[in-house]
Amino acid sequence: MVDLKVDMGRGLVxxxxxxxxxxxxAEGLAKVVDLNGLGALVTKTITAELRGGNPTPRVAEVGxxxxxxIGIPSKGIDQFLDEALPFYRRFSSPxxxxxxxxxxxxxxxxxxxxxxxxxxxxxxxxxxxxxxxxGKAFAMRPQTTEQAVSAMRKVTDLPLWAKLTPxxxxxxxxxxxxxxxxxxxxVVANTILAMTIDIxxxxxxxxxxxxxLSGPAVKPIALRMTYQCARAVDIPVIGCGGIAxxxxxxxxxxxxxxxxxxxxxxFTRPGTMDEVIAGITEYCRRKGFxxxxxxxxxxxxxxxxxxxxEAAQ
Amino acid sequence: MRQIDNADVTPGSGGFAAQVADTVARVxxxxxxxxxxxxxxxxxxxxxxxxxxxxxxxIECPVVGEDKPFFRRPMSTYAADPETGRVEFLxxxxxxxxxxxxxxxxxxxxxxxxxxxxxxxxxxxxRSIVVLGRGVGLATLAPLxxxxxxxxxxxxAIVSARGPEQILSVERFRAAGAKVEIVLDSDGTSAMTNVxxxxxxxxxxxxxxxxxxxxxxxxxxxxxxxxxxxxxxxxVAMEQQMACGLGMCFCCVRNFTVEGETISKRVCWxxxxxxxxxxxxx
Numbered sequence: 001m002v003d004l005k006v007d008m009g010r011g012l013v014x015x016x017x018x019x020x021x022x023x024x025x026a027e028g029l030a031k032v033v034d035l036n037g038l039g040a041l042v043t044k045t046i047t048a049e050l051r052g053g054n055p056t057p058r059v060a061e062v063g064x065x066x067x068x069x070i071g072i073p074s075k076g077i078d079q080f081l082d083e084a085l086p087f088y089r090r091f092s093s094p095x096x097x098x099x100x101x102x103x104x105x106x107x108x109x110x111x112x113x114x115x116x117x118x119x120x121x122x123x124x125x126x127x128x129x130x131x132x133x134x135g136k137a138f139a140m141r142p143q144t145t146e147q148a149v150s151a152m153r154k155v156t157d158l159p160l161w162a163k164l165t166p167x168x169x170x171x172x173x174x175x176x177x178x179x180x181x182x183x184x185x186x187v188v189a190n191t192i193l194a195m196t197i198d199i200x201x202x203x204x205x206x207x208x209x210x211x212x213l214s215g216p217a218v219k220p221i222a223l224r225m226t227y228q229c230a231r232a233v234d235i236p237v238i239g240c241g242g243i244a245x246x247x248x249x250x251x252x253x254x255x256x257x258x259x260x261x262x263x264x265x266x267f268t269r270p271g272t273m274d275e276v277i278a279g280i281t282e283y284c285r286r287k288g289f290x291x292x293x294x295x296x297x298x299x300x301x302x303x304x305x306x307x308x309x310e311a312a313q
Numbered sequence: 314m315r316q317i318d319n320a321d322v323t324p325g326s327g328g329f330a331a332q333v334a335d336t337v338a339r340v341x342x343x344x345x346x347x348x349x350x351x352x353x354x355x356x357x358x359x360x361x362x363x364x365x366x367x368x369x370x371x372i373e374c375p376v377v378g379e380d381k382p383f384f385r386r387p388m389s390t391y392a393a394d395p396e397t398g399r400v401e402f403l404x405x406x407x408x409x410x411x412x413x414x415x416x417x418x419x420x421x422x423x424x425x426x427x428x429x430x431x432x433x434x435x436x437x438x439x440r441s442i443v444v445l446g447r448g449v450g451l452a453t454l455a456p457l458x459x460x461x462x463x464x465x466x467x468x469x470a471i472v473s474a475r476g477p478e479q480i481l482s483v484e485r486f487r488a489a490g491a492k493v494e495i496v497l498d499s500d501g502t503s504a505m506t507n508v509x510x511x512x513x514x515x516x517x518x519x520x521x522x523x524x525x526x527x528x529x530x531x532x533x534x535x536x537x538x539x540x541x542x543x544x545x546x547x548x549v550a551m552e553q554q555m556a557c558g559l560g561m562c563f564c565c566v567r568n569f570t571v572e573g574e575t576i577s578k579r580v581c582w583x584x585x586x587x588x589x590x591x592x593x594x595x
Binding site (some may be wrong): 023024025026027028029031032033034036044052053056057058059061062063064065066068070073215266267268269270271 | 329331332333334335373381383384385409424426554556557559560561562563564566567577
């Protein structure tokens, strides 16, 4: 019997380390998959304000991946609390609510509204544009990361995860800033800013010109960043980026992730998370691990010091 | 490993009952019906074969050569029979996904996620309907003709096409007892003025208290205008680029007019069948 439980800190223990990535999960999956079997449920990003989202086309296929510019459509926090939360409370898996905001203060105000029964934690999507800093994503820089996380930490005792952006030159420093500001965990990472052009129409493929790249194409980059962040901080890291199989998930766990998020793969195979949970269990059994939590210290590598590793980029 | 193959209830999950299955379907046949379209017949018993008219599936399309479709392809149900366990799709071979699907041969397998979305409705007071379609939209409307027949509702099918070689689904409509009117670009009968005259005639004859359309923006707008003027119940089946098919990714949104307001809805989740009065031009 392999122990799949993982301790995410601040009293949050997950039955297994597999959960959906924000943006790729909604009520519809309950028609196909038993949500009670997942380690946690992570909502699409909710904002205080109403947001319509970006113009279509909102997605494009790229080689072994997906480019999207959905644009965080949101019906607001009130609608979430009134309509979506009762739905998710039917399930035993802990509910992590993803939030975003255009300013530091708005992050604090949004987090303060989630001290509600049925919400087990907050995932702060700080990969979105900061309108007070010329639209640069909060998590592009340590200082704005620290400001946003601090604003939320002041108003909530819930487990607070910061979802980092890969669109930064120094993710380890951003990770340390989030930890210093009181984050309980880091999700590494969001999508990679990218674009494609249709050479026949000579137009960008996406209605929004640029979008976020996800899927198997980004996995090695997300894995590298997970490894860097896990070595830079003591709080749990949740690996995210291109995980489509148990083998992919085990790579992230060996790189130091405490848990993993499955995103784009759920769009192409809705049962992927179930298969990942079963496959991780089988891997642990085959390799003689009694608990999945043991994988975090199992990597065989001639470790480079983190600063050397960063300089190697 | 937990799999949801041909099963209504996922094994070992404490009574969890799936409403949508990711079925591993076996290809019975996959043949050309004309120069552009193929019909794939799949053995897919269980939930898949219970699909209702207007519902769709998200279909895994094989990678073949340079064609590497990443997403699945949404396709409306051409036929689904719970007794035989067979599900059929009529599709135009046009891009990387459909070329991959076209490569499947008898005995091969692929995954089909469904049934998905909201299908057609036939209100009790609707006793005779007109279905109006063009291209692959006719595949979406064919099961509706059979649903209407089973409820004793009379059907007139107006089949629009470029020319005689592109006519689709006529035998299906006739087999369902529908009266078929064919309108073509090649002889000018598909012109909007002529289609409008046919619709007005059918309504005057008492053969049109329900309007259903799929596959053409112009035909939708025409039917929408007449439905409003003549106070006829109407529905439209919409298409849109999709990724997940389950309402999660929000990429397949379109604008609808609901009580004077423009509202964004997900085609895969809120539709693909919508009230004709709410549709906007695409």
